[in-house]
Amino acid sequence: MTPRADDPEFRTRVDHTLRSFVDSQRLILTELGPDLDDLADAAIAFVAGGKRLRPQFCYAGWLVAGGDADEPRIVTAAAALEWLQASALVHDDLMDGSDTRRGRPSVHRAFEAQHHEESRHGDPVGFGVSAAILLGDLLLSWTDELFRSSELPRTPDALRFLDLCKTEVVAGQFLDVAGQTRESLSVAEAMQVVRYKSAKYTVERPLHIGAALAGADVELIAGLTEVALPLGEAFQLRDDVLGVFGDPKHTGKPAGDDLREGKRTVLVARAAELTDDAGRALLRSCLGTSDGVGPVRDLISSCGALAAVENDIARLEDQSDAAIDRLGARSRAILGPLALTATRRSR
Template identity: 50%
Template sequence: MAERPDPSPATLTDRIAAELSAFLTDRAGLLTEVSADLSVLAEAARAAVLTGGKRLRPTFAYWGWRCVQPAGAAGEAELVRAAAGLELLHACALVHDDVMDSSDTRRGQPAAHVRFGEFHHERGWPGSGRSFGAAGAILLGDLLLSWSEELFTAAIGCLPRDRARAATAEFDLMRTEVVAGQFLDMLAQARGAFDPDEALRVVEYKTSKYTVQRPLLLGAGAAGGSAELVEVLSAYGLLIGEAFQLRDDLLGVFGDPSQTGKPAGDDLREGKRTLLVALAHQAADPSQRALLQDGIGDPALTADGVARLREVLRQTGAPERVEQRISERAAAAARCLAGGSLQPAAAQALLQLAQAAAHRTS
């Protein structure tokens, strides 16, 4: 049988979107069988999952599989379906993250807790719309987490038992590590320190492992990848995951809101203890340090206040140092791939993903 051509990024994204849409349509039917009132929950789930998003985690899972298996190999459809479950997990994390950070928007649209709050307000119900919105978002996130396991388990169980077990082990670690990373992030904000090592530890667990490394290893495990391949992909995943998050940190402060889908300066208002602000604090003079300490984490920070903090960051040279680190991580990831015995198409795709992660604008 001739090998099927490799999918374009758009084609792969379409396959993942189709799996998600079909699954959510089916589960919406189950909800509305319970009560028509649950249609608002089903609609919120579709909005949280299907509106925007880069589908990075299932994409990395697919290319982890393709490091071992040729295009169209037996089990690929099941792997893509299982990988789509990672998007449900990610949607859960985003819904809960927006509640914790009091973020009003996500991907240019109202965040889930805002949608639920507006639903309450429009009906003129008594009580707090804000509390209703937060409660609705927590339940939505819980539902998405449950559905992620349901979709993943049903699909991965169709693969040979040893390969399904290897992929499931990565999925289990992925869920634990992202919660660990989120909690470490919360601790860093609560402590209020400007510690580069702490910032990088949060990046490793909240992004590097969760976004790149574990999805890659999940796909490779499902494909029957060797221990040598796991070592190569592990190193690549940590490097590119860090580059991706450091780019995200820069965009969170200096990005164009029309492209990022999030108001510029929100990370500063939320008090995110990123490597960017930690490096700036290290290099700042006393007056600059005072501005950073007073402004970062101030929820009432105005647009002028954001502009002043941006200027301090620039003056300390922190953005340039972060840019340099991103470039170094992307180059090191490319060297990892060059030393591994990957399928050529997969190696090329991972190189392209590395460049996209390091140099994206949204």
């Protein structure tokens, strides 16, 4: 029977690996000072409840390339990608000024609240900001430490893809930040942000890392890219739609945060493309304001931008689906269910 990358047992093993790793790091941290136990607590709390998509795509790459489904070291290597995701999200929440993540206070807000509760001296906001920066840096360091500890034979080959992944996600984040300083982005420019901020680091590089660990050749790596890029882009477009129209009870974040923050997403770019001069004037005046969330959301829906992005998602899903078929029946059994998980979701 062909193993599946979305096996719940694999996710359980990833969870156990993350907890065990934090337990070992806690011993190191608490020897350096009692306050550092707070960092260990924040780290394990932050990754609780995650979808584990990046570890699962890493495992999928491993399986497609012929890796042993029962090899325990691939769990260690794949789990390391969860620290990379956590690092990016901690910093992302800070840059965006987000109050919540997965229905809980974001890291900078949690440390700010702790400062208040313990009646500490100094600025609670500054303490929260500093703690979040440092925790994000620590989690990025843990990515490499946990990954190397897997000691799989082809770890050096896979590290090249991990290094690219880290560079690309920072590049994507900067493109996103820079995009918010411009009056508008074209659909093509907004899609460039999607590709580097999410598609490559969520799907393509995890697939490459797992496949490289199993000894994949250049042809298979290229075939996985054909699957990954449209799938990763569809994943991020779904994320953008949920950020505007999703149910906060499912997403764990207030609806409309992207609009409130002035993000030049593909949804916004499509709206600017499809609306009239009055609609574009509304975007200029309302995007990036709290009061403008409702009017911009209504415009995105009424001008056809939401429908256009849903069509984009369907088109990208079809492209990825065809690429999976080209890899063969075994790859279809491994990747097919995981691909649906990435784009057919409510959170």
